[in-house]
Structures are given as C-alpha cells and as structure tokens.
Amino acid sequence: MTNTPMIQVENVSKRFPKTQADAVQPTSFTVAAGEFITILGTSGSGKTTLMKMINRLYEPTTGTIYINGQDTRQMDVNVLRRRIGYVIQQHGLFEHWTVAQNIATVCQILKWDKAKIAQRVDETLRLVQLDPDQYRNRHPHQLSGGEQQRVGIARALAADPDILLMDEPFGAVDAVNRATLQDEIQQIQRQTHKTIIFVTHDIDEALKLGDRTMLFRSGVIQQFATQDELFLQPANDFVADFLKVHDQVTQWRYIHAGSLVQTWQAAAHTPTIDPVAADQPLAVVVEHFLKAPATSVTVVDVPHQRCGELTLADLARLAEAPSC
Amino acid sequence: MKFLKQVGDYIQMNRADFDKNLIIHLQLSLIALVIAIVIAVPIGVYAAKHAKIGGRLIGLFNAIRVIPSLAILVLVLPLMGMGFYPALLALTILAIPPILINTYSGLQQINPETLEAAAGMGMGNAYRLRKIELPLAALPVIAGVRLAAIEVISSATLAAFIGGGGLGTYVMMGMSMYDPSIMLVGALPVTGIALLSELFFSVIEFYLKKKYGIGE
Ligand SMILES: Nc1ncnc2c1ncn2[C@@H]1O[C@H](COP(=O)(O)OP(=O)(O)O)[C@@H](O)[C@H]1O
Ligand SMILES: [Mg+2]
Numbered sequence: 001m002t003n004t005p006m007i008q009v010e011n012v013s014k015r016f017p018k019t020q021a022d023a024v025q026p027t028s029f030t031v032a033a034g035e036f037i038t039i040l041g042t043s044g045s046g047k048t049t050l051m052k053m054i055n056r057l058y059e060p061t062t063g064t065i066y067i068n069g070q071d072t073r074q075m076d077v078n079v080l081r082r083r084i085g086y087v088i089q090q091h092g093l094f095e096h097w098t099v100a101q102n103i104a105t106v107c108q109i110l111k112w113d114k115a116k117i118a119q120r121v122d123e124t125l126r127l128v129q130l131d132p133d134q135y136r137n138r139h140p141h142q143l144s145g146g147e148q149q150r151v152g153i154a155r156a157l158a159a160d161p162d163i164l165l166m167d168e169p170f171g172a173v174d175a176v177n178r179a180t181l182q183d184e185i186q187q188i189q190r191q192t193h194k195t196i197i198f199v200t201h202d203i204d205e206a207l208k209l210g211d212r213t214m215l216f217r218s219g220v221i222q223q224f225a226t227q228d229e230l231f232l233q234p235a236n237d238f239v240a241d242f243l244k245v246h247d248q249v250t251q252w253r254y255i256h257a258g259s260l261v262q263t264w265q266a267a268a269h270t271p272t273i274d275p276v277a278a279d280q281p282l283a284v285v286v287e288h289f290l291k292a293p294a295t296s297v298t299v300v301d302v303p304h305q306r307c308g309e310l311t312l313a314d315l316a317r318l319a320e321a322p323s324c
Numbered sequence: 325m326k327f328l329k330q331v332g333d334y335i336q337m338n339r340a341d342f343d344k345n346l347i348i349h350l351q352l353s354l355i356a357l358v359i360a361i362v363i364a365v366p367i368g369v370y371a372a373k374h375a376k377i378g379g380r381l382i383g384l385f386n387a388i389r390v391i392p393s394l395a396i397l398v399l400v401l402p403l404m405g406m407g408f409y410p411a412l413l414a415l416t417i418l419a420i421p422p423i424l425i426n427t428y429s430g431l432q433q434i435n436p437e438t439l440e441a442a443a444g445m446g447m448g449n450a451y452r453l454r455k456i457e458l459p460l461a462a463l464p465v466i467a468g469v470r471l472a473a474i475e476v477i478s479s480a481t482l483a484a485f486i487g488g489g490g491l492g493t494y495v496m497m498g499m500s501m502y503d504p505s506i507m508l509v510g511a512l513p514v515t516g517i518a519l520l521s522e523l524f525f526s527v528i529e530f531y532l533k534k535k536y537g538i539g540e
Contacts, residue, residue, distance in 0.1 A: 055444055057440060057443060057444055077446075078446040078447070078448055079446065080446070081443070081444055081445060081446035082445065082446035086441065086444035086445060088437055088440070088441055088444075089437075090437065091435040091437040091438050091441075092437060092438065092441040093438075093441075094438065094441075094442070094456055094460075095438075095460065095536065096456075096459045096460055096462075096535075096536045098537070105445055105447075106445050106446060109445070109446060109447060109451065138537070139536065139537030139538075141537070141538075142537060155445075165444075
C-alpha cells in the first residue's frame with residue numbers, strides 16, 4: 001500500500017495561443033489508484049482540455065502532472081500515452097482495420113508476439129461483452145454505435161494500462177444502450193481496478209459512475225466530492241443550482257440513505273423487517289414510509305456492519321434547511 | 325473490318341518497328357508514372373501537413389493541370405530539345421497534379437479525431453503516417469494514379485510530335501499520308517493499353533476495398 005496518488009495535478013493551467021483567457025485555470029487535485037472519477041460540466045467548460053493535459057495531447061501552460069509520482073514531462077510522450085488508455089466519443093476507431101487490429105493497436109506498437117496479441121484481443125472483447133468469434137474480423141462500419149464504443153474501450157484496455165481516460169465516450173449512443181454501457185464500464189472497473197477519469201456533460205452519468213465527481217465551470221473546479229457531499233454540502237451557488245440540490249425530488253433521487261443517518265449502531269442488533277441499504281437513494285426510504293406508515297425506517301450499512309434509523313423528521317429537515 | 329485487316333497486315337509487315345514503338349510507349353508511360361508517384365505523394369503529404377503552404381502548393385498544381393498536354397510537350401522543347409527524355413519530363417509533369425491533389429485531399433479527409441486517437445495511443449508521427457494516414461488515404465491516392473495513368477498513356481501519343489517515339493509515331497505517319505489505317509496502328513493499341521490500365525486499377529481498388537471491408 002503506497003500513499004502516492006495515481007494522478008497528481010498541481011497548479012496546472014492551459015492558455016491556448018491567441019486566446020484571452022485560460023481554458024483551464026490553475027487547477028490542483030489528486031486521484032487515488034483504482035478510483036473512478038467523473039468530470040462534469042457544460043460544453044466549453046474545459047473538461048476535454050484538462051483531460052488531454054494528462055496524456056499530453058495538450059501541454060500544460062503552467063503546472064505539473066505526476067503519474068505514480070513521476071513528472072509526465074520527464075517521460076517520453078509516446079511511452080506515457082501507451083500506458084494510458086484513451087477513449088473518445090466517435091471516430092476513434094481506425095476504419096481500415098478490423099476490430100481485432102484496432103484492439104491490438106498498442107500491443108502492436110509494443111511488439112507483443114502474435115499469439116499473445118490474439119489471446120489478449122479475445123480477452124478484452126469478452127470483457128466488453130462482445131463474442132470474439134463474431135466480432136474480431138468485422139470492420140468498424142459494420143458495428144452499431146454502442147458496439148463501436150465497446151471496441152474503443154477494449155482497445156484502450158488491451159495493453160493493460162493503469163489509467164483510462166474517457167472523453168464523453170457514450171455521448172453519441174442512444175439512451176438505452178448508454179445505460180447498459182454505463183453498467184458495463186462500472187463492472188469492468190470493479191474487475192480490473194483501473195483508475196478512470198471519465199468526462200461527461202450528463203449529470204446522471206457523472207453521479208452514477210463517479211466515486212467522486214468534479215464539477216467544472218469556465219476552467220475552474222467548482223467542487224470535487226462524492227455525490228452525498230455535493231448534495232449535502234454544495235460548495236457554492238453554482239453547484240447547488242447546477243445539481244438542483246434544493247429540489248426535493250432531486251434530493252430523494254441522489255442522496256444516499258446512509259448519509260442522513262446520524263447515529264450508527266453495530267449491526268449485531270438485528271435489523272427490523274425490510275431495511276433499506278445505506279447506498280440506496282432516499283427515494284427508497286420515502287417509498288417505505290408511504291407503503292407502511294412507521295415512525296422510522298432502518299438503514300443497514302453492510303460493508304461497515306452497522307445500522308441506523310431514519311425518521312420523517314430527518315427527511316423534513318433536508319427540505320427546510322439546505323446546508324449551504 | 326477492312327481497316328482492321330489493314331492494321332493487322334501493317335503490324336505484321338513492320339513487326340520490329342512496331343514492337344520498338346510499343347515498348348517506348350509503355351516505357352514512357354510507366355517511367356513517367358513511377359517518377360510522378362515518387363514526387364507527388366511526398367509533396368501531397370507535406371502539403372496536407374502544412375496548411376498554409378499546402379493550400380498554395382495545391383493551387384499551383386491545379387493551375388498546371390489546366391495546361392493542355394500538347395502545350396506542356398511543346399514547352400519542354402526549348403528547354404531540352406527533342407527526344408525520349410524531354411517527352412518523359414513532359415509526361416511526368418502531366419502525371420504529378422492528379423496524384424498530388426488526391427494524396428492531399430485524401431489525407432485532408434481523414435477525421436482529425438481519428439488522428440488524435442492515434443496520437444493519444446502513443447503512435448509516433450512516422451508510424452501513424454505509415455499505418456493510419458496513408459492507408460486511409462490509399463483509395464483517393466490510387467484514384468489519382470489511375471487518372472494520371474490514363475492521362476500519361478494518351479498523352480504519350482503526342483510524344484512522337486517532339487521526337488519521343490512511341491505509338492504516336494503511327495498516328496503522325498498516318499496523318500501525313502492520309503491513311504487512317506496507319507493511324508489506327510497507333511491509336512488502337514493505345515486504346516488497348518488505356519483499357520488494360522483501367523482494368524488493372526479497378527482490380528487494385530477492388531481488393532483494397534475488400535481488405536477494408538467496404539461495401540460488404
Ligand atoms: N485547440 C484549441 N485551440 C484554442 N482554443 C481551444 C482549443 N481547444 C479548446 N479550446 C477552447 O477551450 C475551451 C474549453 O474547451 P474544451 O476543453 O473542449 O471544453 P469541453 O470539453 O468542456 O466542452 C473552449 O472555450 C474552447 O473553445
Ligand atoms: Mg469536450
């Protein structure tokens with residue numbers, strides 16, 4: 001166990017030539033190994049710019065980025081990039097290559113031997129839920145949008161990088177397929193423990209996928225926190241308005257039941273019938289109250305082996321006194 | 325039909341001479357085409373990579389394209405005199421623009437995001453050019469070579485006018501003797517070579533499209 005963050009961004013800013021303002025103002029944050037973070041912001045807020053500085057597609061105007069404690073500027077740029085998976089929204093696949101060739105891109109550059117590449121191609125195809133026999137010899141234009149993004153993810157994973165950068169990877173995929181892809185990338189992250197930085201302008205997607213979400217606006221981090229922190233302690237009015245943290249329905253939808261529990265008890269105490277899991281949204285608690293009127297609903301936090309109670313008053317407090 | 329027989333008879337009677345002119349015609353066309361490819365593709369790549377100078381270069385070559393073949397052939401006369409090499413130079417100049425312009429536009433058509441994805445995965449510039457850009461531009465480039473080939477094969481007929489030899493010799497001879505059948509001794513094989521060239525490039529395009537999975 002080391003304390004070195006996987007990614008450390010220190011006072012990094014970007015000013016494009018012939019522009020009046022920084023696309024990204026001096027920004028610092030760290031991402032731990034195995035963390036899945038999302039960067040959320042409206043179009044033009046600087047999300048892509050920030051992300052591209054990590055694999056040096058853009059060179060920062062000021063500041064330093066460390067990966068595993070190493071200054072990225074000291075590294076050969078192509079060596080750095082081969083160690084970072086990169087997935088973009090569209091047009092990322094090479095049309096003249098088959099799915100297998102696309103996935104093998106970095107392995108080929110690294111001159112892996114043929115058998116190892118073939119094996120890895122099949123492995124990653126299975127990881128993204130595509131049958132190797134059916135897909136490996138197809139060309140990108142013979143795939144649906146969702147399948148193309150899956151291949152894009154497989155390609156980014158092929159050389160087993162520690163970090164995955166994803167820039168609105170599901171932006172061009174229809175809603176139904178997007179939800180499936182979101183579940184899959186979550187599953188993949190749990191399986192592979194990659195450190196993932198995922199850019200999106202979709203609030204739901206950002207909150208669903210991120211262990212932490214960075215809300216970005218005009219090149220400045222507004223808040224970088226967990227979903228519950230964003231809703232219970234929004235850093236400023238912009239965050240509160242953008243996420244509609246004072247809207248009751250939004251609160252019920254996004255705040256986790258566990259985050260409102262004030263006193264926890266060891267779980268040895270047998271939970272009442274039909275408890276609510278701590279990582280369920282408040283909506284589930286509300287639903288319990290509606291189904292069977294009671295003074296309180298039990299919340300169980302299985303990972304921490306504890307449980308607590310939520311009352312209607314706890315919910316009401318949320319509505320009255322926005323903590324801001 | 326009568327003409328065809330006369331053409332056949334003429335070729336039979338002047339076999340050695342005909343073969344020599346046929347070979348010169350093929351040599352002129354092929355060498356001009358190869359030199360043009362070697363010159364035009366790198367310039368096209370350069371033009372596509374350097375937006376400012378590139379635009380001007382393409383404008384220049386578009387202008388050259390407008391000059392009629394015969395004019396170019398005649399223009400090299402004062403420079404190099406008569407013969408095979410002046411004709412070769414003129415044909416090369418003719419062949420360059422279509423190849424160069426198609427290389428340029430083929431590269432320009434590649435989606436910039438595709439290129440960024442390639443760079444983002446750690447491809448060096450040379451590797452990316454070789455593995456991604458040129459293959460993605462291959463169909464337009466080949467279409468350019470195909471156009472250039474037709475142009476060169478037909479214009480090589482005019483080489484005879486500046487003493488370059490080739491099948492045009494018979495066209496000139498036929499004209500001066502008012503004998504259409506002698507003209508056909510030159511014109512028919514030229515047509516045949518042009519058709520074969522078209523066939524050749526169609527086959528290449530077919531296999532390339534198959535390899536790229538286009539139209540499946
Ligand atoms: N290559 C570039 N040259 C100049 N300005 C740029 C460039 N890329 C992005 N910008 C500008 O920087 C700002 C942030 O862009 P971007 O990072 O793409 O935003 P986002 O990904 O959040 O939509 C925008 O105002 C955009 O116009
Ligand atoms: Mg963007």
